Amino acid sequence: MPFSKRSSILCCLLCLFFLGFEARTSLASGLVQTRGTQFVLDNSPFLFNGFNSYWMMHIAAQPSERYKVSNVFREAATAGLTVCRTWAFSDGGDQALQISPGVYDENALDYVVSEAAKNGVRLILSLSNNYQDFGGRPQYVNWARNAGVRVSSDDDFYTHEVVKGYYKNHVQRVLTRINTITGVAYKDDPTVMAWELINEPRCQSDYSGNTVTSWVQEMASYVKxxxxxxxxxxxxxxxxxxxxxxxxxxxxxxQVGTDFITNNLIKEIDFTxxxxxxxxxxSGQDDDAQMAFMRRWMTSHWTDSRTLLKxxxxxxxxxxxxxxxxxSIMSRDSFINSIYSNxxxxxxxxxxxxxxxxQLLxxxxxxxGxxxxxxxxxxxxxxxVISQQSQQMTALEHKMSRP
Structure with missing residues (x-):
């Protein structure tokens, strides 16, 4: 092949490479935002199909097991899944992120975020847990009790200044951390779609929802x-x-001590x-009754999100x-498909x-399991079933993006 022709082809290939690289980096650099009742990315509608894999950081804490994190991200991306919700907390206990108040081992979370980015998956990162699994509210209150603080129940998580201080320290530590693999601070990383204050907050001492609302207001303002x-x-x-x-x-x-309306009315909360x-x-009701409940549950919240909460x-x-x-697998597929259709x-x-x-494993x-x-x-x-929903959501996103 003549040199001049080889040079021309090489130049073209290099151009294509850099154009492709630029496209990938520009795609990754956008932050998901909201506009009214819609998610947007780079000023276009953003729709997605996604999954939960809460365990990722716990598995990533063991280097010999990290391939499982990579496998799930890769398989999820193949199925068109583009958002993953996972824990950004592990308080005390085995393979902890926060070993004790203010003492951390963060490299496992760095790995999860970097692997998500490699596979084009955005993360919703939850910052604490209502339950004692991986620490959560009970661990925070117990830390305070062990430090000589007078606390009476796990609900003091929402009201006691010392316990709230522990939580704020965790928020500050995670959000400002610079990922050792990517070199990007979490608060600047487009791989993060959203922060979640706490997985499934509940409050037995106040079923009205007011205690949780006050806590959400304080912590949402702090995060922002x-x-x-x-x-x-x-x-x-x-x-x-x-x-x-x-x-x-x-x-x-x-009721469980939350109020879907007042908890989400707080202006710093971006979506429900x-x-x-x-x-x-x-439990004990048949599939038809459970699906009828699901339709009412989804419709009422979707309506309130659009009209009341906007x-x-x-x-x-x-x-x-x-x-x-x-x-049966067939009943599960049918159930998931019905949810996807809604x-x-x-x-x-x-x-x-x-x-x-x-959840995906x-x-x-x-x-x-x-x-x-x-x-x-x-x-x-x-x-x-999952892949088909991904395709339909992507097609709808493209349709909505057209002028």
């Missing part, structure tokens, strides 16, 4: 004082409280979330457990960004 770029949400299941008594008819027969586990909440919504946890009587319909009408199925993670686990490589029919 450190990081005003990223989106922020509470982490709610969606239970209604006392502010609009009529809405309590949509609850599964009880709901979770739903009718197989637990309505914020977009994410259905951030749902699934069907293999531990339920009469479970999400798609709401997205087409406007006001919801997408859904996050609970890698092969060889049986000990993390909770009945809801899905291993994409081992569940081809479920994987097909």
């Amino acid at each position: 004082s450190i990081d005003s770029k990223h989106l922020l949400e509470v982490g709610m299941e969606g239970f209604y409280g006392d502010s609009i008594p009529d809405r309590k008819q949509y609850n599964p027969g009880y 979330t709901i979770h739903a586990y009718p197989d637990i909440w309505l 914020k977009p919504m994410v259905f951030s946890e749902f699934g069907k457990s293999s531990k339920d009587p009469g479970f 999400i798609y319909g709401f997205a087409r009408a406007g006001g919801i960004g997408g859904g996050l199925v609970w 890698s092969e060889g993670m049986e000990s993390y 909770d009945g809801y686990e899905i291993v994409l490589s081992e569940n081809p029919s479920t994987s097909s």
